Amino acid sequence: MPLLEVSSRQQVRHFLDLPARLYHDQPQWISPLDHEIETVFDPRRNPNFAHGEAIRWVLTAPDGTVIGRVAAFVNQATAFTDATLPVGGMGFFECINDQAAATELFEACRAWLAERGMQAMDGPINFGERDRFWGLLTAGFTEPNYGMFYHLPYYQQLFENYGFQTYFKQYTCYREVAAPLHDTFHRAAERYALEHPEFRFTYADKRNPEKLARDFHHVYNLAWANHSGVSAMPLDKARELVRQMKPVLDERLLWFAYAHDEPVAFFVSLPELNQLFKHVGRNFNLWNKLRFLWEKRRYEQRPDKKLFGVIFGVVPAWQGKGVESALMVHARAEFMRAGYTDIEMNWIGDFNPRMLAVTRSIGARIYKTHTTYRYLFDRTRPFERSPIIR
Numbered sequence: 001m002p003l004l005e006v007s008s009r010q011q012v013r014h015f016l017d018l019p020a021r022l023y024h025d026q027p028q029w030i031s032p033l034d035h036e037i038e039t040v041f042d043p044r045r046n047p048n049f050a051h052g053e054a055i056r057w058v059l060t061a062p063d064g065t066v067i068g069r070v071a072a073f074v075n076q077a078t079a080f081t082d083a084t085l086p087v088g089g090m091g092f093f094e095c096i097n098d099q100a101a102a103t104e105l106f107e108a109c110r111a112w113l114a115e116r117g118m119q120a121m122d123g124p125i126n127f128g129e130r131d132r133f134w135g136l137l138t139a140g141f142t143e144p145n146y147g148m149f150y151h152l153p154y155y156q157q158l159f160e161n162y163g164f165q166t167y168f169k170q171y172t173c174y175r176e177v178a179a180p181l182h183d184t185f186h187r188a189a190e191r192y193a194l195e196h197p198e199f200r201f202t203y204a205d206k207r208n209p210e211k212l213a214r215d216f217h218h219v220y221n222l223a224w225a226n227h228s229g230v231s232a233m234p235l236d237k238a239r240e241l242v243r244q245m246k247p248v249l250d251e252r253l254l255w256f257a258y259a260h261d262e263p264v265a266f267f268v269s270l271p272e273l274n275q276l277f278k279h280v281g282r283n284f285n286l287w288n289k290l291r292f293l294w295e296k297r298r299y300e301q302r303p304d305k306k307l308f309g310v311i312f313g314v315v316p317a318w319q320g321k322g323v324e325s326a327l328m329v330h331a332r333a334e335f336m337r338a339g340y341t342d343i344e345m346n347w348i349g350d351f352n353p354r355m356l357a358v359t360r361s362i363g364a365r366i367y368k369t370h371t372t373y374r375y376l377f378d379r380t381r382p383f384e385r386s387p388i389i390r
Contacts, residue, residue: 001067001101003108006056012038014058014066016282018094022152028143029150030278032133037092040127041071051076053116054127056092057108059101068095068102072109073127074116077231087374088113090123091133095158102158110377120376122167123159124149131310131347135170135370142368145172145308145346146273156371164373168386169350173359174367177307177335177343181328181362188322189329196259199323201330204254209246213238215256215263223265223313248273248296252338253307255331257314257323265314265323267331272306272344275299307335309345312355328362351386 006015016034023029041056043049052075059068071092079086090109095102113121126133132147136155144150192199204212217238225232250271257265276295280288299305314324335343345364348355376383 070105088118140368167374170370172368173364175364185325188325192326206251213242222315272308306342
């Protein structure tokens with residue numbers, strides 16, 4: 001089965017078109033946008049090429065039909081987090097239900113990464129941030145949220161038969177917005193209102209994107225940048241994220257807690273964009289951009305909207321003091337006023353028991369599971385799962 005490096009426009013088209021053929025009878029599948037996939041592999045648009053490299057392949061049958069695809073990448077900024085185990089990445093895997101074909105794709109990644117000094121590969125992951133295109137769907141085969149892949153159920157066996165082992169699991173949790181919160185949440189909100197006048201809980205003002213970027217940057221770096229695999233965020237990147245979100249954000253979903261005007265917690269959500277993109281299509285050309293605006297307007301008028309929890313965090317000095325509970329009370333009330341009925345919270349790692357406890361405390365249940373696998377090139381080396389965040 002010929003394995004071809006993607007280097008021409010035709011091969012790029014083959015790479016992008018394969019999923020539409022594999023998932024044509026899967027009503028739950030929603031395709032990512034072609035240009036967002038291509039951004040990952042464009043050195044002009046993906047800053048990770050400044051300290052890394054990537055390659056991708058398509059696998060064809062003897063008659064020339066494309067039956068698989070995959071990518072491999074090395075990011076020098078993250079590859080040596082464990083000095084004893086340099087780790088590369090593989091992702092964007094799609095394949096027919098054929099172990100020999102899958103193994104050929106996995107072997108191409110392993111060999112390419114080994115040539116660059118890697119001793120293991122994680123996958124399927126992204127050549128970029130963890131917030132999208134990360135993990136293999138292994139449970140909860142429902143419509144994917146924006147930025148997450150839907151996968152065919154047999155992919156799990158293709159990975160595990162090759163020798164991949166679970167490094168960590170990422171959960172998507174679901175709750176109805178109107179479901180009541182436990183009394184302890186309301187007591188926390190009342191306590192902060194009565195005993196902490198220096199505190200305020202409010203949603204962002206999208207007319208002031210600079211403040212939104214600075215507040216997000218402050219909380220993110222204090223709450224998340226010390227976690228394994230998560231780098232500190234430059235302020236310019238926070239500004240760029242706000243700029244990218246501006247066309248789709250609903251400011252009523254961007255909640256912050258302030259102590260003496262210092263942002264100390266956030267709960268950042270967006271309208272669930274795949275509820276729009278599933279009506280638009282993969283090609284975000286001018287016509288589909290107009291279609292998107294039309295669908296967005298229709299969606300905003302619905303009384304049963306879904307929101308997508310992007311990130312939640314509390315700076316260390318205020319963790320465990322009820323700030324997150326009070327913040328949730330204020331946010332939930334506004335979500336309901338804005339017409340949101342369902343919330344899914346993405347990307348809660350099983351290595352983060354504290355965050356899982358928070359989601360359980362608000363009545364959310366695990367709805368989908370994505371698995372990030374690791375494959376050790378030295379098959380005699382003992383396997384270790386991702387360390388737990390204490």
